[in-house]
Amino acid sequence: MKIYLAPMEGVVDHYMRDLLTTTGGYTYCVTEFVRVVDRLLPAKVFRRICPELNTGGKTAAGIPVILQLLGSEPQVMADNAARAVELGAPGIDINFGCPSKTVNRSQGGAVLLKEPQRLYDIVAAVRQAVPAAIPVSAKIRLGFDNTDLAEDNALAVQSASADFITVHARTRKDGYQAPARWEWLAKLKQCLDIPMVANGDINSVEDYQRCIDISGCKDVMLGRGAVARPDLARQIQHYQRDMTCEPIEWDEIRLMLQGMASELQENIKDRYILPRIKQWLVYLRKEYQEAHECFEMVRPMKSYSELSACFK
């Protein structure tokens, strides 16, 4: 069983990847998307989104970080994939799920799910441009407005020789609303030979068990649940091996928040630190009562210097 940490733009950056993979349980991470339009991007763009390229393509805990590309021109996507691999990316994932209107207007992300042939062309071009030893995958939703092309899209990804496919069990129209449609994952899995990674609404060990029961998938990708519960992957791995694992306590989370704040302080402008901490607390408060209290303390704060008091 493999557990992937989901790409989440603006939320799961390399700081978060480091914290969560150090907590344990993950097999791979996927970066936020690198937007590819009409040219080969400079190395610094790849290194900004994926600083792990400077450390062998792995997080501090040694977990490989697959680089995600978003774009629609097969040759340009292929050239950028080849460059990412030259820079050290251990895998390439292609984003066919982004619901953003701006991205979709310029023919990127979920809008491509309306045209399976384009998925095929992009994945095939990337696969050919990248050495065989480097996995190429695609992350799709069930469709754009509806699920009519779900099978065609999944088969297009497979025919283009992707190594695996991740399916976020919602259409673009569904947005992020619960529940994810895990029963659709089972339908797609039946028509595929390549491994399929199940994604959407796996927020607990119980969700994981239900999702694999319904979908028939072995591998899962954790998104918002991973940010809300930093030890979710570790819990799932222990559960899978019939081992018990004490859930992480708030004190440890508090240290992680503190660690994140001081990392950010060293690396980004002060005014961006509080919004990041507040954002994480919004996720954490779904799981931890203490995060509510902490969020209420942090909410009125205006500067980073006020923050340290609430972690004491």
Ligand SMILES: Cc1cc2nc3c(=O)[nH]c(=O)nc-3n(C[C@H](O)[C@H](O)[C@H](O)COP(=O)(O)O)c2cc1C
């Ligand atoms: C804030 C946010 C940012 C996201 N950014 C990306 C992204 O860059 N690339 C991508 O493929 N999916 C992205 N996603 C989708 C997630 O990877 C995942 O498919 C989705 O959240 C469903 O999984 P979950 O229910 O476990 O969160 C994003 C989701 C959220 C909420």
